[in-house]
Amino acid sequence: MPSAVSSSQGAAAVLRFGRLAAMGTVAALIVVAGVWGSWGTAQYVMLTKGREQGTMTVARCSDDTCSGPYVPSTAGSAARKRVVIGNSVAVRRGEVLAVAVKPQSDEVVRTGPAGMLYAWLPLAGALLLASVVVAGGLRMTRTAWVLAGTGFAMLTATFFALQ
Known part of the structure; x- marks a missing residue:
């Protein structure tokens, strides 16, 4: 017969897995939406x-x-x-x-570098948003910092390329 301790540990493991699966899916969907939103313009800039x-x-x-x-x-x-x-x-x-x-x-x-960066701007925003989900929901702070840094670098590069 299972004890109360092993039963609560099993329930905690299932909840932890459910949280990881749900937040991982949300973060992946945000990034995929950013790629999808960017590709409508980026295809004409990249595949010339x-x-x-x-x-x-x-x-x-x-x-x-x-x-x-x-x-x-x-x-x-x-x-x-x-x-x-x-x-x-x-x-x-x-x-x-x-x-x-x-x-x-x-x-x-x-076209050119400014056009390329501008086309991928929705992805940059998605990376910033996904970093919050990865940090808070998945508790993966290093990965979240990489996502946020990449998104911020893309936004900054786009700003200066379009000036």
């Missing part, structure tokens, strides 16, 4: 082979988008009078940006 690339001169900006003419730099790309890019704090009127054109559209995304 066969894509239209060139430069855009910012002519006009509204609340959420900026537009201007596009000058191609790759073979098979056609010049356009107007392409659209998302308006961020780093886009200024008259600025010339290296861009890649999204297929079957007049929408462009920044």
Whole structure:
């Protein structure tokens, strides 16, 4: 017959495993969501082979988008009078940006180091959020510091690259 001590130890082990499994799943989902949110833009910045690339001169900006003419730099790309890019704090009127054109559209995304960092910004935020879950829920403070440091470094690098 099991004693009360071994029974409570077994229950504590099951609860500990349940906490680790739940918090591990939450942390993994946060990071996967960050990758998913970043990949929509990052694929055009990272996988440039066969894509239209060139430069855009910012002519006009509204609340959420900026537009201007596009000058191609790759073979098979056609010049356009107007392409659209998302308006961020780093886009200024008259600025010339290296861009890649999204297929079957007049929408462009920044390329180069600044575009790469900007594309992965949702992942940086997810790493910061996941670090809190890893530290508090999984009690893995060193891993949490690595996640937080990576996320913070990405955010800082993006800030300075877009200046």
